[in-house]
Amino acid sequence: MAKISASEKAAKKSSLKRNSQGREVWRRLRGRKLAMISLGAVIFVVLIAVIADFVYPYKTWAIEQQASLKLLKPFQDWSHWLGCDHLGRDMGARIFHGTRVALLIGIGSTFLALFLGTVLACICALYGGKADLIIMRIIDILSSVPHIIISLAICSGLGNGIWQLVTAITIGGISIHTRMVRSVAISVAQMEYVESSMALGGSAGHIMFKHLIPNIMSIIIIQGASNIAGNILIVATLSFIGLGIKPPRPEWGSMLNEGLTYMMRYPFMVFVPGIALVFTSLSINTFGDCLRDAFDPQLKGKA
Amino acid sequence: MLKYTIKRIIMIPFMLLVIALLIFFFLSLSKADAITQMLPQQYSPEDYYNLQHELGLDRPVIVQYANWVWDVVVHGDFGMSFKTRGPVWKEIGDRIPTTLKFAAITTVLTVALGIPMGVIAAVKQYSWIDETLNVVCKIIGSIPAFWFALVLLLIFSMKLKWLPTYGVSTPKHWILPVITQVLPGAAFYMRQVRSSMLDCIRKDYVRTARSKGASERTVIYRDALRNGLLPMITIAGSVFAMMLGGTVVIENVFAMPGLGSKVVEAINSKDIPMIMAAAIMLATITCLMMLLIDLSYALVDPRIKATFVSVKRSKKVKHRVTKEAA
Numbered sequence: 001m002a003k004i005s006a007s008e009k010a011a012k013k014s015s016l017k018r019n020s021q022g023r024e025v026w027r028r029l030r031g032r033k034l035a036m037i038s039l040g041a042v043i044f045v046v047l048i049a050v051i052a053d054f055v056y057p058y059k060t061w062a063i064e065q066q067a068s069l070k071l072l073k074p075f076q077d078w079s080h081w082l083g084c085d086h087l088g089r090d091m092g093a094r095i096f097h098g099t100r101v102a103l104l105i106g107i108g109s110t111f112l113a114l115f116l117g118t119v120l121a122c123i124c125a126l127y128g129g130k131a132d133l134i135i136m137r138i139i140d141i142l143s144s145v146p147h148i149i150i151s152l153a154i155c156s157g158l159g160n161g162i163w164q165l166v167t168a169i170t171i172g173g174i175s176i177h178t179r180m181v182r183s184v185a186i187s188v189a190q191m192e193y194v195e196s197s198m199a200l201g202g203s204a205g206h207i208m209f210k211h212l213i214p215n216i217m218s219i220i221i222i223q224g225a226s227n228i229a230g231n232i233l234i235v236a237t238l239s240f241i242g243l244g245i246k247p248p249r250p251e252w253g254s255m256l257n258e259g260l261t262y263m264m265r266y267p268f269m270v271f272v273p274g275i276a277l278v279f280t281s282l283s284i285n286t287f288g289d290c291l292r293d294a295f296d297p298q299l300k301g302k303a
Numbered sequence: 304m305l306k307y308t309i310k311r312i313i314m315i316p317f318m319l320l321v322i323a324l325l326i327f328f329f330l331s332l333s334k335a336d337a338i339t340q341m342l343p344q345q346y347s348p349e350d351y352y353n354l355q356h357e358l359g360l361d362r363p364v365i366v367q368y369a370n371w372v373w374d375v376v377v378h379g380d381f382g383m384s385f386k387t388r389g390p391v392w393k394e395i396g397d398r399i400p401t402t403l404k405f406a407a408i409t410t411v412l413t414v415a416l417g418i419p420m421g422v423i424a425a426v427k428q429y430s431w432i433d434e435t436l437n438v439v440c441k442i443i444g445s446i447p448a449f450w451f452a453l454v455l456l457l458i459f460s461m462k463l464k465w466l467p468t469y470g471v472s473t474p475k476h477w478i479l480p481v482i483t484q485v486l487p488g489a490a491f492y493m494r495q496v497r498s499s500m501l502d503c504i505r506k507d508y509v510r511t512a513r514s515k516g517a518s519e520r521t522v523i524y525r526d527a528l529r530n531g532l533l534p535m536i537t538i539a540g541s542v543f544a545m546m547l548g549g550t551v552v553i554e555n556v557f558a559m560p561g562l563g564s565k566v567v568e569a570i571n572s573k574d575i576p577m578i579m580a581a582a583i584m585l586a587t588i589t590c591l592m593m594l595l596i597d598l599s600y601a602l603v604d605p606r607i608k609a610t611f612v613s614v615k616r617s618k619k620v621k622h623r624v625t626k627e628a629a
């Protein structure tokens with residue numbers, strides 16, 4: 001009896017208070033163990049990026065070279081628990097600061113590409129006709145070349161650095177976002193509320209930000225979540241082949257590249273940054289998948 | 304159909320021109336580095352300007368671009384390498400077969416591996432096979448290809464000494480690069496096949512087939528498989544593009560003499576004509592492959608083919624029919 005009344009109460013409460021989609025998604029997420037574990041992992045990674053400066057001051061730990069600690073193996077000296085690289089720099093500090101770079105570029109480029117892609121897609125959906133045709137042709141052209149080749153060319157032109165990388169990866173990523181968002185935005189743009197807003201004289205910007213985007217937000221969030229890890233991998237890849245971040249600044253890809261020479265005798269130089277990379281991308285990917293399931297339970301198990 | 308084909312073929316040069324312009328623009332931003340890299344340690348501003356003039360880098364970007372396009376289209380000449388001062392085409396041309404072979408082998412293997420895995424996972428949804436494949440694919444999808452390559456190199460070439468490390472001289476050399484490319488590709492392709500198959504299995508005609516009393520095997524192979532795998536042809540196109548993009552990294556790790564390793568080498572030495580040529584060759588290969596795949600898709604799927612029968616003709620036919628009826 002007590003149970004029934006409790007659920008009745010809950011039903012009453014929910015009928016009084018309109019449940020937002022965000023709360024609904026959170027409720028579904030909370031119910032899944034995998035989602036909570038991956039969320040914990042993501043928070044852990046973000047936390048590492050945040051506390052990097054406090055735990056390992058940048059100048060003294062991540063950059064300074066100490067000849068006496070050259071190629072120190074992990075778990076031998078607890079003040080350098082992840083060991084030291086070929087120049088005697090603390091691996092732990094470099095991993096921590098590398099997390100910063102990876103997350104900054106991964107999230108930054110995803111956000112920018114998603115924003116630009118959404119605006120382009122909304123223009124396509126709202127104006128249709130010629131605007132749609134022109135934008136989609138450009139997108140076709142951009143997506144006819146492998147993403148990494150565009151990023152490579154842009155990177156080599158702009159030089160090394162965080163913002164250069166963000167630009168390169170953003171331009172490479174716009175096409176896929178525009179396509180995804182456009183396919184949904186077109187159907188939303190034909191809804192009655194958009195039509196009525198147009199009839200009332202709502203400006204394109206008003207319709208875009210007040211009607212279109214809120215209604216396709218779930219797709220945008222899902223797209224973003226599933227894209228961040230991929231972008232982090234691209235950053236590492238570009239740095240690995242020598243195009244990403246300028247050398248003294250720690251970055252996982254360039255750390256792997258440096259480890260290449262010492263791989264045979266000191267495999268930890270390849271494993272430590274690699275595991276950090278895989279852990280980060282795996283936890284973000286898993287959380288992204290859980291988020292997608294939570295947003296659209298019908299999709300669950302598919303794709 | 305013919306009209307569609309011709310339209311698609313005409314589109315390709317335009318696409319390549321735009322891509323070339325984009326790459327050209329970004330590369331021209333780094334022309335100062337390119338010039339200083341070619342000069343000796345100590346150089347005067349005069350040397351700099353002389354070399355800039357000699358390489359034709361002092362003209363406006365758009366003029367340089369037009370010249371480049373003219374040379375390539377009319378003379379088939381990709382220019383001189385900044386580094387070796389030899390013709391670019393000679394070095395690029397030698398490297399195309401390796402990359403093509405690599406991309407083709409990996410694409411075929413990816414598709415060959417991905418389809419059965421995807422179909423099994425879809426047919427036995429929520430079984431242990433499905434769940435395991437899903438988890439494995441998720442993990443593989445989160446591992447960067449180059450790191451995977453390094454780990455395989457370390458284990459199989461350096462520790463166990465079963466396989467050679469660098470180069471492409473024997474078939475044995477191809478094993479590791481192919482594995483590093485195919486596994487992530489197959490993981491991606493399998494998920495696509497699975498979701499497409501699941502879509503099909505839930506369709507009405509499959510239910511109809513079942514209710515007719517057709518055996519499960521017939522339903523899967525005749526109704527679901529055919530419809531579910533058709534869209535996979537298009538995805539195979541993007542798999543090919545993925546593989547081609549992947550060669551850029553994998554060729555570097557395994558020191559394979561292909562276009563990908565050439566691009567990176569050229570970028571690191573700021574050899575602008577070489578970068579242009581290699582990037583455009585990669586883009587051309589992708590575009591042609593996409594065209595082939597789209598066309599084969601249209602040929603195979605009768606529904607798509609039907610949409611290319613022009614509206615005018617079908618109207619005419621209808622008109623004639625109604626006339627005759629009258």
